[in-house]
Amino acid sequence: MDEKAEFPKSRAEVVSLLKEYDITPTHQRIKIGHVIFSQPQHMSAEQVLAAVNQSDEVSKATVYNTLGLFAKQGLVREVIVDPSKVFYDSNLSKHHHLYYSDTGELEDIASEHVKISKLPELPSDIQIEDVDVIIRVHRN
Amino acid sequence: MDEKAEFPKSRAEVVSLLKEYDITPTHQRIKIGHVIFSQPQHMSAEQVLAAVNQSDEVSKATVYNTLGLFAKQGLVREVIVDPSKVFYDSNLSKHHHLYYSDTGELEDIASEHVKISKLPELPSDIQIEDVDVIIRVHRN
DNA sequence: CTATTAATTAGACGAAGTCTATTTACGTAT
């Protein structure tokens, strides 16, 4: 989680990234990985589907399954800020988000710019998955 | 926004709460207000629709319009934590959220239990609407 | 090669929310 991953350009780099996260590298997964890991970015499943299908075809179900799997394995992060769709964030480093509610834009905020100095105590049978900080803004 | 509102039980109390927030108190809005302000709680639009329609009928469109209006006027807060639906939070005091990703439960965290000691500097033409802190957890 | 399991697929389906065109209620002036 605190590992600084490279942004792989080549097919081989994507393959080894998948393997690192215990994901069997199939043709479709490599393709999807190649799209989202080409740079740190936020994409919705629909955007991934559209991007991937510019060349050959990957089914809708596979795109959704694959992004869900990537998220489960910690390879991407689901960002829930827009009520109408989930964003998948390929930036693996710890960070927070700035959301422009007027335009739907989503930006990263490096974690050193936000400091949470106090969190509530939780019962011991509860595991924290994530602490999301979302700064919702709009332009004047 | 920092006003500690009562949780109105009577129709008259709901009416004056609506007026305070510049909302024309119609029959349907009062009904919806009565449901969500009976106690501090999180409800989805569908839940509000179901609750309201146990007695007489309010249309789906009106429930969605009304909750949207309430949110716009600052009378309720939209909580976006579950990718499948928006929650409307009738707790008007400043607070954060604890979300159980396994069950979908949503709990309030009083703002004194979370301290954000640093926020990024933002361009002057940008207005902060809200800083949401969501602690995503699951049980063992 | 064969069996077993994992992954992919098309397309039907579902849920949440939006939109449109019409009707109803409401406020104000007469």
Added chain:
DNA sequence: ATACGTAAATAGACTTCGTCTAATTAATAG
């Protein structure tokens, strides 16, 4: 009160995002 103009509510079609199912294809182990 009545008439007029605007705001609100309505039914139901529609859209979008996402899930599910049942069948096919690919991968892997023996």
